[in-house]
Structure formats: structure tokens, C-alpha cells
Amino acid sequence: MADEQKKKPAVIVIIVSSFLLILFFFISLMLGRYQVTLGDIATVFYSKIFQTDCNVSEMVQSVILKVRIPRICAAILIGGALATAGATYQGLFKNPMISPDILGASAGAGFGAAMAILLSLPFVFIQFSAFLFGLLAVGLACLICKMVSRGKDALLILVLAGMIVGTFFSSLITLMKYVADPQSKLPEITYWLMGGLSAVSSSDVLMMLVPFFCGIVPLFLLRWQLNAMAFGDEEARAMGLNTKKLRTIYIVSATLLTAAAVAVCGMIGWIGLIIPHLTRMLVGPNHKYLIPASFLIGGVFLLMVDDLARTLFTMEIPLGILTSIIGAPFFVYLLLKRKKGWI
Structure with a gap:
């Protein structure tokens, strides 16, 4: 009841x-x-x-x-x-x-996008790079957890590994912004990292x-x-x-x-x-x-x-x-x- x-x-x-x-x-x-x-x-x-x-x-x-x-x-x-x-x-x-970004997915994706923007790649490659590095970041966190935990406190160690990976990729994003051209690339990277849907097309949704x-x-x-x-x-x-x-x-x-x-x-x-x-x-x-x-x-x-x-x-x-x-x-x-x- x-x-x-x-x-x-x-x-x-x-x-x-x-x-x-x-x-x-x-x-x-x-x-x-x-x-x-x-x-x-x-x-x-x-x-x-x-x-x-x-x-x-x-x-x-x-x-x-x-x-x-x-x-x-x-x-x-x-x-x-x-x-x-x-x-x-x-x-x-x-x-x-x-x-959702506890395992470093957002930071990894941000780095992938920043790197692609810095390399002047087309927009579709920016998205692909962001997606790929987002998966890579979580995979890296899981790998660290597997190497360290050995079956004990796996969830806690996975969270800590995610924090480590997230911090690592966040520092790489900062590096990308530091070396980016302040007149062209830096504003583009900063705007992308702030998030938005203004450039979304039907192909992006598909x-x-x-x-x-x-x-x-x-x-x-x-x-x-x-x-x-x-x-x-x-x-x-x-x-x-x-x-x-x-x-x-x-x-x-x-x-x-x-x-x-x-x-x-x-x-x-x-x-x-x-x-x-x-x-x-x-x-x-x-x-x-x-x-x-x-x-x-x-x-x-x-x-x-x-x-x-x-x-x-x-x-x-x-x-x-x-x-x-x-x-x-x-x-x-x-x-x-x-x-x-x-x-």
C-alpha cells in the first residue's frame, strides 16, 4: 500500500x-x-x-x-x-x-576542445576531440583505480582518481589558454568552455x-x-x-x-x-x-x-x-x- x-x-x-x-x-x-x-x-x-x-x-x-x-x-x-x-x-x-564531471569527463572534454581550437581544426573535429578526451579522462581514472585499489575501497579510490585526472586536465586547459593567441584563439577557447548552444546545428544533434x-x-x-x-x-x-x-x-x-x-x-x-x-x-x-x-x-x-x-x-x-x-x-x-x- x-x-x-x-x-x-x-x-x-x-x-x-x-x-x-x-x-x-x-x-x-x-x-x-x-x-x-x-x-x-x-x-x-x-x-x-x-x-x-x-x-x-x-x-x-x-x-x-x-x-x-x-x-x-x-x-x-x-x-x-x-x-x-x-x-x-x-x-x-x-x-x-x-x-557528472566527478571522474574528469568534463575537464578531459574541455582540454580536447581547447587543443583542437588551438590547432585551428574544423568545428566537427573540435566536438570529436572533446568527446574522445572526455572518454579518455574517465578511462584513465578507472585505470588508476584498478592499479591502486586491488578490490578494496574501489568506489572511494575511483572518486579520488577522478579528482586527480580532472585536476590534471584542468591544468592542461590552463596551459592551452596561456599559449593561445589572445586576439583570436583565447576568446574562442574561453567562450567554448563557458558553454552555449548558439552554434548548434541539426548535424550536431544527429x-x-x-x-x-x-x-x-x-x-x-x-x-x-x-x-x-x-x-x-x-x-x-x-x-x-x-x-x-x-x-x-x-x-x-x-x-x-x-x-x-x-x-x-x-x-x-x-x-x-x-x-x-x-x-x-x-x-x-x-x-x-x-x-x-x-x-x-x-x-x-x-x-x-x-x-x-x-x-x-x-x-x-x-x-x-x-x-x-x-x-x-x-x-x-x-x-x-x-x-x-x-x-
Whole structure:
């Protein structure tokens, strides 16, 4: 009976979050420098679906189809990916202060992008380099953990190894900025590291889909087992789970999500930390509901932040700045409000 009572609000949160995601999808299509009405959106969608003539101007069609839809889709996928990765890491490491960049993925991706920018590589190679070094950083952290832990305190040593790797790649980013041309390369590196979706295209979204689905599908399919993993290896093994195999799947999947997100939009903080906290307050610690709810709320959150970034001022504000301004005080509020245990 208690489980049924907990299930109902969790399902309601997921339904409401889905509705808000659809609502803000259409609101975001109308917001921006170029005025677009709901009628324009409906006309363009109808003409594309049913292959009819469209009486909307070419400019408005281009803004909707080539600029805003890719950007909105990227915001939803990236916000959802970071929030899902954060919820996974927090459950796996049994620590509410864990974020998706704990194993060095964001710092590694940042270094990969900075190096590619310094070498004047095309934008697609910048993204590929960021994704590759994000995976490499986590792989290096896991390798250090395997060499040091020898099966003892593996999770703690993995976190420490991630901090070491993250610090190492952060210092390399500083080195890249130091040697970069202050007139051209340095501003480009700095702007990329602050995060943003202004340069996102449909090809970027399509490129992100492969690692995104490779990461999100295992987490959704195995979210029930994460409940057992969150209580420790002994309890999980007592239930017949292969903890080593599951831990590897969770880490690889969450890393794919984080690296793919950072490769497309740069380094955006706080989403993977505060959204799982907020979601846990709404649906409880059961990962059966926590994972999908985190994805939806993360998508809504980044979509709202991106709307603010491109409408508050004439010059677009980098997303990393806004998420920090919003995230830091909001996280303090969550800590003050949630006086009980987190799990």
C-alpha cells in the first residue's frame, strides 16, 4: 500500500514534466530575435508533414527548422543527459554531492576542445576531440583505480582518481589558454568552455544521438538494479547481482552521456548536481522513477535557461554562467529545505 502511495506522485511528476517539456518546446520556438507566432509554427509543421505549400516566409521557415528546432532538441537532450548521468553517479557512489564531471569527463572534454581550437581544426573535429578526451579522462581514472585499489575501497579510490585526472586536465586547459593567441584563439577557447548552444546545428544533434542512445538505453533498462547498488555491494550481491559488471555499465553509460553533452555545448555545470536533488525531493529515491524524471526535468531546466540566455539581453549569455547563477543559490535552498537524509 505504501509503495502504491509513493508511486502515484512519482507518476504524476513524470506526466507533468512531460507536459512542461512539450509546452516549453513550443514556447522556445516562439522566443528569439526573429518573431515567430504559433500560427507560423503550425503552418510550417503541417506543410512539412503533409508536403503542402507553405505560405510562411523562407526566413521564418529557416529560423524554425534550421536554427530553433536543432537548438531546442539539443537543449532537451543535453539537459536530460547531464541530469540522468548525475542521478546515476549519485546513486552508484552513494553520495549526493557527486556530479557528472566527478571522474574528469568534463575537464578531459574541455582540454580536447581547447587543443583542437588551438590547432585551428574544423568545428566537427573540435566536438570529436572533446568527446574522445572526455572518454579518455574517465578511462584513465578507472585505470588508476584498478592499479591502486586491488578490490578494496574501489568506489572511494575511483572518486579520488577522478579528482586527480580532472585536476590534471584542468591544468592542461590552463596551459592551452596561456599559449593561445589572445586576439583570436583565447576568446574562442574561453567562450567554448563557458558553454552555449548558439552554434548548434541539426548535424550536431544527429551526431550526438549515437552516444546518447548508447548511454541512456542501458541506464533506463537497468535503473531498477541501481536501487540495490545504492545500498552497497554486499546487499546487491545478496540479491544475486553482478556488482562489478553493473558498475562498469553504469559508469560507461553515464560517461557517454556526459562526454556527448560537453562535446556539443561545452562545459555546463550544476545541472547534474541540482536536478537529481530536486527530482529526488519530488519522486523519492526509487531509481525506477528518479532516472526518467531526472531526464525530463533536466531537459525542461536547460530549455528554460537557454530561453533566458537568448532573450534577457541583446548579447547571448553563455549557459555555463546562467546555470551557475541559478544553480548555486538554488542548491543552497535545496540543502536548507531537505533536512532529512537523501536516500
